[in-house]
Amino acid sequence: MELTKQPLFIGQEYALRTKPLFWKFDSSWPEKKSTPNHWVSYAVVDQNWKLVASNDLSYFxxxxxxxxxxxxxxxxxxxxxxxxxLINSIKQWQKELPTGPCEKLFSKERQK
Structure with missing residues (x-):
């Protein structure tokens, strides 16, 4: 199902997202003194909730x-x-992540 905000602009209702959105970042934990606000490694948004977590999920x-x-x-x-x-949903999502990039992600031009 495609989610679009177009109906909102013309005064109609629109469908709310039913699945959570996940992000993964490369961040250090514990946080570095030089970048104290750059500790988030995982984020999930589900409805009105947003959970951010460290790379080992020890802080969120x-x-x-x-x-x-x-x-x-x-x-x-x-x-x-x-x-x-939400922590459990991140753990489940982690199981689905590939361990690294696979060949399907690279174009034939890059493989030359």
């Missing part, structure tokens, strides 16, 4: 990105059930 933060667009209030303790659910 949870935000309600609808109510708190600037992500100032870490809600991981107040919503432990949501936090567990």
């Amino acid at each position: 933060e949870l935000y309600d990105i609808v109510a708190d667009t600037y992500e100032k209030n870490n809600l991981k303790e107040q919503h432990a059930d949501v936090t567990r659910k």
